[in-house]
Amino acid sequence: MDVLIAPDSFKGSMSSMEAANRIASGLKEVDSSIHVTKVPMADGGEGTIEAICEVLEGEIIEKCVKDPLDRPVKAAFGWVEKQKLAVIETAAASGLPLLKKEELDPYRASTYGTGELMKEALDxxxxxxxxxxxxxxxxxxxxxxxQALGxxxxxASSNKLRASGGTLNQIASLNSDHFDERLRSVEIVVASDVTNTLLGDxxxxxxxxPQKGVMADELAFFEAGMENFARHVAEHTGHDYKFAEGSGAAGGFGFGLQSFFHPTFESGFALIARLSNLEEKIQSADLVITGEGKFDSQSFYGKVPVEVARxxxxxxxxxxxxxxxxxxxRVKAEEFGLSLIYPIVDKPMTLEAALTNGSILLQRASTRLFESIEFAKGWKGDTES
Structure with a gap:
C-alpha cells in the first residue's frame, strides 16, 4: 500500500513536517510494510518556510529584527543557496502570534520587521x-x-512619520529616493490565497x-487612513492597485507590495504543490492523508486539506x-473529495491540553484509523468467504 501524507501545520501545536512524521509513525505501528511518502504542506501562512525548505533542501536562518511593536524578536526565514531563494513569512516578524491579545495595537503595529528580513535576504x-x-x-x-527598505x-509639515496603521491618515507625501536598489532586480513572489481588495466592504x-484589534467604532478611521495612503502611493508611483485582487491581504501589505514591487501573486497552496510535485505523487498513491488544526468553513477557501483532496x-x-x-x-467535505475527517482528540480535554499534546494525539489517531482500515479489510474478506 502506498500512502501519501500531506498535512498542513496544526497551528499552535506542531509543524506540518512533525504532523507528517506522527501520522507515518502511527500507521507504521499497524503495518510496517506500508510505503509512505511525506510532503509537508502550507497555504502561505504558518509553516510555509519549513514546507518549502523541506522540498528544496533549504535551511532555516534566524535574525534579530523588530516585532510589530518595535521590540526585538528572533525571526526565521528560509534560504535555498543553490537557487539564491529566500522564503519569508509575514507572521515571523509581524504576526499575531508575537502579541498577546491585550497587546494588539493596530495604531502602532508595523511590518517593519518583515522589511528587515527582506534586507537580510538581499545581503x-x-x-x-x-x-x-x-x-x-x-x-x-x-x-x-x-520604510525598512528605504x-x-x-x-503635511514635512515631519518624517513612523509607518504604522495609525499614521496612514497623516501621510501627505512620500520619498523613495533611498529605496534599496537591489530590489529592482529581485523576483518577488507573493504566496497568498486572499483575494480581498484594499478598500471597501x-x-x-x-x-x-477586527482580528488585529480594530474596534467597530474605529473602522472608519482606519479605512480613511488606508484610502489616504493609497491615493498618495498612486500619485507617487503612477500605479493604482487599491482595488486589485490581493491588495487587501495581510492588512493591506499586498497593496504595498503590488505598488512598489509588482510581484507575482500565487496561491500559497498551489506554489508549494508545484514545488513539491504533489499532483504527480498523488497519482502514484493508493491513499492520501492530510490534516489541519481546525476544520471549519474557512477550510473550503484555499486551506490545505480541501485543496489536497481536490x-x-x-x-x-x-x-x-x-x-x-x-x-x-462532513457531507460538504465529501463533495470536495474528502472521504473522512477524523478527529485526533480521543477524550474530553481542555484546548490547552489538546494543543500541548497534539503530536501524541495525532499519532494515536493515525494508529486507530489504520487499525480500523485493517479490521475493515479483514471483515470484508470474511463476509466474501
Whole structure:
C-alpha cells in the first residue's frame, strides 16, 4: 500500500513536517510494510518556510529584527543557496502570534520587521524572494516594510512619520529616493490565497481589521487612513492597485507590495504543490492523508486539506483528513473529495491540553484509523468467504 501524507501545520501545536512524521509513525505501528511518502504542506501562512525548505533542501536562518511593536524578536526565514531563494513569512516578524491579545495595537503595529528580513535576504545575495502573507498583526498597508527598505513618509509639515496603521491618515507625501536598489532586480513572489481588495466592504480594514484589534467604532478611521495612503502611493508611483485582487491581504501589505514591487501573486497552496510535485505523487498513491488544526468553513477557501483532496479526487484517489477540531458538515467535505475527517482528540480535554499534546494525539489517531482500515479489510474478506 502506498500512502501519501500531506498535512498542513496544526497551528499552535506542531509543524506540518512533525504532523507528517506522527501520522507515518502511527500507521507504521499497524503495518510496517506500508510505503509512505511525506510532503509537508502550507497555504502561505504558518509553516510555509519549513514546507518549502523541506522540498528544496533549504535551511532555516534566524535574525534579530523588530516585532510589530518595535521590540526585538528572533525571526526565521528560509534560504535555498543553490537557487539564491529566500522564503519569508509575514507572521515571523509581524504576526499575531508575537502579541498577546491585550497587546494588539493596530495604531502602532508595523511590518517593519518583515522589511528587515527582506534586507537580510538581499545581503545574502537573494535573487528571488517568496513572501507568505498570512497571519499579520498589522493594518499598515505594508508601510513599515517599505520604510525598512528605504521609503520615507512625511506629514503635511514635512515631519518624517513612523509607518504604522495609525499614521496612514497623516501621510501627505512620500520619498523613495533611498529605496534599496537591489530590489529592482529581485523576483518577488507573493504566496497568498486572499483575494480581498484594499478598500471597501470586503477590504483589508473591514474584513481583517477586527482580528488585529480594530474596534467597530474605529473602522472608519482606519479605512480613511488606508484610502489616504493609497491615493498618495498612486500619485507617487503612477500605479493604482487599491482595488486589485490581493491588495487587501495581510492588512493591506499586498497593496504595498503590488505598488512598489509588482510581484507575482500565487496561491500559497498551489506554489508549494508545484514545488513539491504533489499532483504527480498523488497519482502514484493508493491513499492520501492530510490534516489541519481546525476544520471549519474557512477550510473550503484555499486551506490545505480541501485543496489536497481536490487533487486526489481528480485522480480518483481517496483522501482522509485529521483535525484537532471539526466545525463543518462532513457531507460538504465529501463533495470536495474528502472521504473522512477524523478527529485526533480521543477524550474530553481542555484546548490547552489538546494543543500541548497534539503530536501524541495525532499519532494515536493515525494508529486507530489504520487499525480500523485493517479490521475493515479483514471483515470484508470474511463476509466474501
Amino acid at each position: 545574502m545575495g537573494a535573487e528571488k524572494i517568496i513572501i507568505g502573507l498570512g497571519g499579520s498583526a498589522t493594518v499598515d498597508g505594508g508601510t513599515g516594510c517599505l 521609503v520615507e513618509f512625511y506629514d 470586503e477590504g483589508a480594514v473591514t474584513i481583517f481589521g 487533487v486526489a479526487k481528480k485522480h480518483h484517489v481517496p483522501a482522509i483528513s485529521f483535525a484537532g477540531a471539526i466545525e463543518e458538515d
